[in-house]
Amino acid sequence: xxxxxxxxxxxxxxxxxxxxxxxxxxxxxxxxxxxxxxxxxxxxxxxxxxxxxxxxxxxxxxxxxxxxxxxxxxxxxxxxxxxxxxxxxxxxxxxxxxxxxxxxxxxxxxxxxxxxxxxxxxxxxxxxxxxxxxxxxxxxxxxxxxxxxxxxxxxxxxxxxxxxxxxxxxxxxxxxxxxxxxxxxxxxxxxxxxxxxxxxxxxxxxxxxxxxxxxxxxxxxxxxxxxxxxxxxxxxxxxxxxxxxxxxxxxxxxxxxxxxxxxxxxxxxxxxxxxxxxxxxxxxxxxxxxxxxxxxxxxxxxxxxxxxxxxxxxxxxxxxxxxxxxxxxxxxxxxxxxxxxxxxxxxxxxxxxxxxxxxxxxxxxxxxxxxxxxxxxxxxxxxxxxxxxxxxxxxxxxxxxxxxxxxxxxxxxxxxxxxxxxxxxxxxxxxxxxxxxxxxxxxxxxxxxxxxxxxxx
Amino acid sequence: xxxxxxxxxxxxxxxxxxxxxxxxxxxxxxxxxxxxxxxxxxxxxxxxxxxxxxxxxxxxxxxxxxxxxxxxxxxxxxxxxxxxxxxxxxxxxxxxxxxxxxxxxxxxxxxxxxxxxxxxxxxxxxxxxxxxxxxxxxxxxxxxxxxxxxxxxxxxxxxxxxxxxxxxxxxxxxxxxxxxxxxxxxxxxxxxxxxxxxxxxxxxxxxxxxxxxxxxxxxxxxxxxxxxxxxxxxxxxxxxxxxxxxxxxxxxxxxxxxxxxxxxxxxxxxxxxxxxxxxxxxxxxxxxxxxxxxxxxxxxxxxxxxxxxxxxxxxxxxxxxxxxxxxxxxxxxxxxxxxxxxxxxxxxxxxxxxxxxxxxxxxxxxxxxxxxxxxxxxxxxxxxxxxxxxxxxxxxxxxxxxxxxx
Numbered sequence: 001x002x003x004x005x006x007x008x009x010x011x012x013x014x015x016x017x018x019x020x021x022x023x024x025x026x027x028x029x030x031x032x033x034x035x036x037x038x039x040x041x042x043x044x045x046x047x048x049x050x051x052x053x054x055x056x057x058x059x060x061x062x063x064x065x066x067x068x069x070x071x072x073x074x075x076x077x078x079x080x081x082x083x084x085x086x087x088x089x090x091x092x093x094x095x096x097x098x099x100x101x102x103x104x105x106x107x108x109x110x111x112x113x114x115x116x117x118x119x120x121x122x123x124x125x126x127x128x129x130x131x132x133x134x135x136x137x138x139x140x141x142x143x144x145x146x147x148x149x150x151x152x153x154x155x156x157x158x159x160x161x162x163x164x165x166x167x168x169x170x171x172x173x174x175x176x177x178x179x180x181x182x183x184x185x186x187x188x189x190x191x192x193x194x195x196x197x198x199x200x201x202x203x204x205x206x207x208x209x210x211x212x213x214x215x216x217x218x219x220x221x222x223x224x225x226x227x228x229x230x231x232x233x234x235x236x237x238x239x240x241x242x243x244x245x246x247x248x249x250x251x252x253x254x255x256x257x258x259x260x261x262x263x264x265x266x267x268x269x270x271x272x273x274x275x276x277x278x279x280x281x282x283x284x285x286x287x288x289x290x291x292x293x294x295x296x297x298x299x300x301x302x303x304x305x306x307x308x309x310x311x312x313x314x315x316x317x318x319x320x321x322x323x324x325x326x327x328x329x330x331x332x333x334x335x336x337x338x339x340x341x342x343x344x345x346x347x348x349x350x351x352x353x354x355x356x357x358x359x360x361x362x363x364x365x366x367x368x369x370x371x372x373x374x375x376x377x378x379x380x381x382x383x384x385x386x387x388x389x390x391x392x393x394x395x396x397x398x399x400x401x402x403x404x405x406x407x408x409x410x411x412x413x414x415x416x417x418x419x420x421x422x423x424x425x426x427x428x429x430x431x432x433x434x435x436x437x438x439x440x441x442x443x444x445x446x447x448x449x450x451x452x453x454x455x456x457x
Numbered sequence: 458x459x460x461x462x463x464x465x466x467x468x469x470x471x472x473x474x475x476x477x478x479x480x481x482x483x484x485x486x487x488x489x490x491x492x493x494x495x496x497x498x499x500x501x502x503x504x505x506x507x508x509x510x511x512x513x514x515x516x517x518x519x520x521x522x523x524x525x526x527x528x529x530x531x532x533x534x535x536x537x538x539x540x541x542x543x544x545x546x547x548x549x550x551x552x553x554x555x556x557x558x559x560x561x562x563x564x565x566x567x568x569x570x571x572x573x574x575x576x577x578x579x580x581x582x583x584x585x586x587x588x589x590x591x592x593x594x595x596x597x598x599x600x601x602x603x604x605x606x607x608x609x610x611x612x613x614x615x616x617x618x619x620x621x622x623x624x625x626x627x628x629x630x631x632x633x634x635x636x637x638x639x640x641x642x643x644x645x646x647x648x649x650x651x652x653x654x655x656x657x658x659x660x661x662x663x664x665x666x667x668x669x670x671x672x673x674x675x676x677x678x679x680x681x682x683x684x685x686x687x688x689x690x691x692x693x694x695x696x697x698x699x700x701x702x703x704x705x706x707x708x709x710x711x712x713x714x715x716x717x718x719x720x721x722x723x724x725x726x727x728x729x730x731x732x733x734x735x736x737x738x739x740x741x742x743x744x745x746x747x748x749x750x751x752x753x754x755x756x757x758x759x760x761x762x763x764x765x766x767x768x769x770x771x772x773x774x775x776x777x778x779x780x781x782x783x784x785x786x787x788x789x790x791x792x793x794x795x796x797x798x799x800x801x802x803x804x805x806x807x808x809x810x811x812x813x814x815x816x817x818x819x820x821x822x823x824x825x826x827x828x829x830x831x832x833x834x835x836x837x838x839x840x841x842x843x844x845x846x847x848x849x850x851x852x853x854x855x856x857x858x859x860x861x862x863x
Contacts, residue, residue, distance in 0.1 A: 046639045047794045049835050060834045066639050088831040092800035125824070130807060153793060172634065172793070175617065177803035179793030 007073040016069045023051055023064040031077055034086055034115040036093075036202045037154035038065040041264040042163060048093070048154050050115070052085050053077045061085055086119045096132045096177055098149050099124060106204030108217040112152060132177045140170075141188030142268065143195055143209040148180040151205035157181060157197040164265070165355075167191040181205065193355065195272075196265045199254060210272060211252045215241055223436040224256060226425055228277075228319050228418055229270035230351065231360040233427030234262035238274070238419060238438040248439045250274045250419060260431060267357055277417055282402040283445060286412040294446070294454075300411050301399055301455050304383055305335050308397065311382030312337035315389040316373065318346060318362035320448065321423025321435070325367055327449045328387055334456060337385065340378045341368045345391045358428055366426040387448060388415065401448055416447045458708070458716050461679050463667045463687050464660060465703040468555045474590050476597040479558035485603065487562060487666045491569050494669075496527065499570035503665065505673035507685045512538055512621070512658030513734060513764045515684075515752045524646045525571040525655050534654040535568050535576040536630065536647070537662055540614050540621040542581055543734035544786060546766035548689035549659040551701045553580075554587045556663070557594035561609065563662035566669055568607045571655050575608045578659075579626050582616040618790035622838050623647055623656040625792065636794045637838035660689055680706035684751035684762075694769035695722045710740075710748040714769060725771035729855075733763025735783050736843035738850035739776075760850070776855040777862045780848065781809045787844045798841035801832040805848055817863050826852060 002017045009031060016025045024040065026033045036048035044065045052061040056074035061082060064075075076082060094116065101107045134148030158170040158181060169189045173182045183189055189197070198208045220239040227234040235256035242248035253274050255266040285297035292300070305312065314332045316325055318341050332339045343365055352359035362368075368375065377393060378384060384395035388403055400409035403417045422437040467473040467482050479485070494502070504519035525533055537560070541549040552560055564576045580588050592611055598604050612630050614620050620629045624638035627649050646653040664686065668676045677685040684706035690713060691701045697719030704713055710730065714720070721727050727742040732750075738760035740748060748754060755762045770779060788806040793799040808825050811817045825848060833845035852859055 044639065046837055047796070049796050052835065068642065085831070085835065088827070089796055089835065092804070092828070092831060093796050095800055095804055126804070126807075132803065152796070153799065174793065175619075176788055176791035176793050177799055179799060 005069070005071045007069055007071075007075065009075045010077055018071065019068050021065060022053070022067040022069055022073075022075065025069065026051075026053075026064055026077065032118070033064055033077055034090070034111070034119065035065060036111055036152050037156065039156055039159075039200060039264075042156055042159045042200075045155055045159060048152065049089050050086060050093075052082060052089070054079065054082055083119060086115075087122075090115055090119050091122065091125075093152055094120065094124070095126045096149070097152075098131070104150065104204040105207045105212045106150070106201075110204060111202035134180050138182075139209070140183055140206075141190045141194070143272075144189055144198060145207050145209050145212060146181060147205050147207070148182075150203050151181055152203050153179055153181070154202060155181075156200040156202070157206055160197055160200055161189070161191070164196075165191045165193050169194075170197070192267050192269065192353065192357070193265055195268045196255065199264075208252070215239075215251045220251060221438075223438045225253075225419065225435040225438060226363070226427075226433045227253065227266060227270040227273065228363040228425075229267070229273050229361070230358040231362055231365055231428035232262065232356050232358045233363060233425055233431065233433055234258075234266040234270055234356055235433065236266060236270070240419075240438050242440070247442050250278060250438065261427060261429075261433070262356055265356065267355070269351075269357075274419075276404075277419060280405050281417070281445070282405050282412065282414040283443070284414055286409075288410060294413075294451075297411060297413060298451075298454050301413075304397055304399060304411065305455075308383035310336055313378035313382060313384050313393075313395070314339045315378060315384065315386045315391075315393065316341040316368065317388040317390065318343060318365040318368045319418070320364060320387060321418065321421070322364060322367045322426065322432075323423045324387075324448045325364070325371065325373075327452055329371065329373075331452045331456060338378060339373055341365075341373045341375055341389065342377050342391060343368065343375045345389075360428060363427075364425045366428060366430055370426065370430075401451065413451050414445045415451065416445045420445060421447045458712065459705060461687050461705045462703055463676075463679070464552060464556075464559065464663050464689055465701075466556075467559065468551065473555050474557055474594060476558060476594065476601060479556065484558045485562050487670045488565060488603075490669050491566070496570045496572055499566060499669060502669060502673055503570070506668045506676040507673075507683075508661065508664060508668060508676070509684065509686075509752065510658055511660040511664070511688060511764075513543065513736075515762060518657060518661050521646070521655055521657070522567075522571055524644055524653075525573075526646075526653055527572055529572075529653060531652045532575070533571055533573040533646075534649050534652055535564060535571065535573045535662075536623075536626060536649060536654055536656045537564060537576060537578040537659055538621060538623065538626060538656055539578050539580040539584070539659045540618075540626060541584070541659075542618040542621055542790075543736060543764050543766060544783070545693055545731060545768040546691060546734045546764040547693075548691050548701050548764070548766065550584055550587045551689060552659050552663050553584075553591040557591045558598070559663045559666060560591070560659060561594060561598050561603070563665040564609060565603070565607055566665050567655070567657070567662055573655070574606070575610070577630060577649075578609065578611045579620070579630060580611055580613055581620075582614045585613075588613060617792065618786075619792040619838070619840060622840070625838070626656060627654065634792075636792055637840075639837055681749075681751045681753070683753050688750070688762075688765045690717075690750060690765040690767065692718045692767050692769060694767075695725065695771035695774070696720065696769045697722055704750065706751040707754075708750045710745050710750055710767070713750060714745075714767070718769070721769065721771050723771075725773065727769065728772045728774050729770045729776065729779075731768040731770075732760055732765075734766045735768070735786065736847060737761040737763040738846050739854060741854055775862075776851055776858045777809065777813055780851040781806070781813055783847060784809055784844070787840075787847075791840060791844075795836040795838075795841065797832045798836050798844070801828050801841060802844055804828055805832075805844070812859060812862050815862065819860070819863065822852060822856075822859055822863075 035051040051064040054076040138146040235258040346362040380394035620635040629635040702717040784806040791802040829845040832841040
């Protein structure tokens with residue numbers, strides 16, 4: 001076990017583990033240090049040379065990503081000398097970089113842009129015609145587009161395919177200023193986690209085919225949420241924006257770091273699941289496929305519940321928030337209904353892998369288990385109230401609470417999707433996680449709890 | 458001049474590359490010493506001899522040998538660096554084409570000392586014809602049973618200068634891109650697939666048989682106190698007899714150039730000498746007059762002995778063109794890993810090109826020196842610092858030529 005020691009950074013004392021990386025401390029303590037190549041998930045590579053700091057007793061400045069913390073270490077992260085070095089290295093980084101931030105999709109979340117504002121602010125000393133030319137908008141497969149000219153050769157993407165996915169699709173070819181990222185001959189970047197390279201890329205070299213040019217990132221609002229793609233419960237950011245006169249729309253999911261759950265990454269399927277979430281939504285109440293008002297639907301539901309008294313089954317989708325499940329249980333008790341949540345339909349062994357993907361595609365099945373809800377199918381006959389469960393069941397009459405359009409039910413209530421509501425989920429390891437509300441629709445769709453409270457009155 | 462042939466002893470003998478001729482002239486006779494000395498005793502002899510690595514760095518060879526574990530669960534390896542690509546350097550290929558068995562003999566002694574059972578010879582891709590000679594010597598040695606207890610495999614490089622850097626060499630041998638590795642924080646051996654490995658230059662290994670046979674004192678009787686022994690110095694450029702000639706350390710540079718090289722071509726005057734492969738600081742004619750060929754003197758002149766491959770330039774040489782020539786090489790060969798080197802080599806090359814095209818300004822010369830500053834001491838390996846000092850030495854020592862060229 002390493003011991004905790006004190007070190008001095010910029011005349012302030014910090015506590016750190018002996019032998020840990022200096023850059024980790026700087027990042028943790030929010031001490032400004034520029035870097036491209038280092039990433040906590042990928043470790044040290046030491047190629048960008050941006051994270052230079054001065055260490056007392058060392059003749060030359062050192063890169064913080066390859067400096068291990070030792071007792072009595074004295075570090076300077078600012079000062080004329082170190083800032084000049086960063087400026088000089090940044091200038092070299094920029095000489096062959098295109099000067100096209102206004103048309104670059106990364107603008108606004110680009111490390112190079114940020115560091116230029118911190119340490120650069122000089123005019124380009126190289127004429128555009130002298131710049132090294134490389135390929136632009138190269139389709140790497142799996143929704144990732146490469147612009148070799150914008151690349152800073154930090155090798156995060158190649159290290160990701162080497163160290164994380166072990167698929168080795170990406171490599172660097174060529175030497176010197178002709179070096180560039182490329183797929184290996186005859187290969188495509190097509191592993192199920194490929195789009196993480198877009199988040200890893202500190203500049204606009206790797207962009208998502210799905211997201212590029214869809215929105216300027218500074219218009220996006222971000223909330224913390226959890227992916228509903230499987231029981232793993234990967235933490236995500238939901239980036240959304242409401243353009244004037246239009247509805248609030250999700251533009252992308254991004255992984256949110258959680259070392260206990262997903263680490264730094266999410267799978268591509270989860271990342272792109274935001275699309276399904278917004279498409280084909282059930283927005284209104286239906287009776288025998290005809291639109292009715294919410295009030296009419298509530299009266300109809302009350303009548304059906306009365307008619308089938310003591311012969312009612314409730315089915316719960318294992319993706320619903322724990323709060324919703326609890327409310328449904330209370331409702332079922334009130335109307336004396338049996339409660340079911342068949343889980344077989346969620347199991348998809350082909351989806352499972354040894355990284356993040358779970359064979360159980362229900363985000364909150366653990367809560368179903370914890371609450372000892374019957375996972376057998378309901379008996380056919382009587383009234384079936386289905387709370388967004390994906391399966392079809394036989395019954396005499398049906399009430400569906402649906403986020404997305406589906407055929408079949410006599411009476412349909414629209415319900416808010418998880419992005420339009422906040423709540424908690426329990427992932428397959430029993431970790432309880434909160435999802436914040438992201439979307440406020442122009443015409444809000446009521447949540448299950450809101451509708452149930454009206455039905456019960 | 459004192460005749461001293463330690464490594465080049467058999468070079469002039471016809472068919473010296475064959476096992477038969479090698480053995481007839483004393484090849485492999487030091488192998489009996491393996492019965493006499495323990496591995497540690499061999500390392501001690503090498504340490505005593507103060508043998509310095511002959512690939513350019515000049516670090517004491519025994520220092521690296523002593524880092525190799527004598528007891529380990531992992532196999533140890535020897536990697537012989539024959540990726541000779543430093544411009545102006547062509548000594549190792551003399552050994553592998555004229556006396557490959559001396560190298561094999563040296564490998565066997567070294568492997569015995571560091572307890573390695575397998576040696577790799579990393580040879581530059583362009584050396585195919587020399588590789589073939591070396592391979593047939595290895596085949597002969599296998600047939601003769603010399604390699605019953607130690608394997609030798611040639612690994613052919615794909616033609617990158619940087620693979621001569623020991624850690625890039627090992628990366629390349631592991632089948633990866635030849636990128637230098639980050640330097641370890643403490644003294645430790647190199648690692649080949651996570652196994653302890655010693656990397657030494659061909660000539661270093663080829664010097665081992667002589668030292669083991671004759672003892673450290675005989676070796677130290679050549680050369681100077683801190684640079685004992687001999688080196689296969691080489692000459693190219695504007696001289697009458699370019700080539701590789703072995704001489705002891707401490708030989709005055711001009712004496713060497715005049716004695717072996719036959720003086721400057723066409724009776725021209727000397728302008729400059731790059732003393733040890735392209736990556737050492739250029740010396741003016743005046744400096745060359747005072748220089749002696751040993752590590753300490755050239756260091757004191759702020760240059761380096763490097764590989765001992767001298768590039769001689771006469772009075773008609775345009776130093777701007779000469780620097781452009783060198784920078785084109787570095788621009789092409791930078792591995793592209795670290796930012797300062799990747800972008801700096803290209804930019805400086807273009808700037809000197811601009812000066813050469815008469816489009817340069819005074820600011821360009823200043824910028825050149827500024828970039829050299831940024832490249833110095835801020836990268837993983839010493840490639841960029843070497844380029845930086847080359848630029849600085851050319852510009853500072855021949856500044857008038859750069860200004861005239863504007």
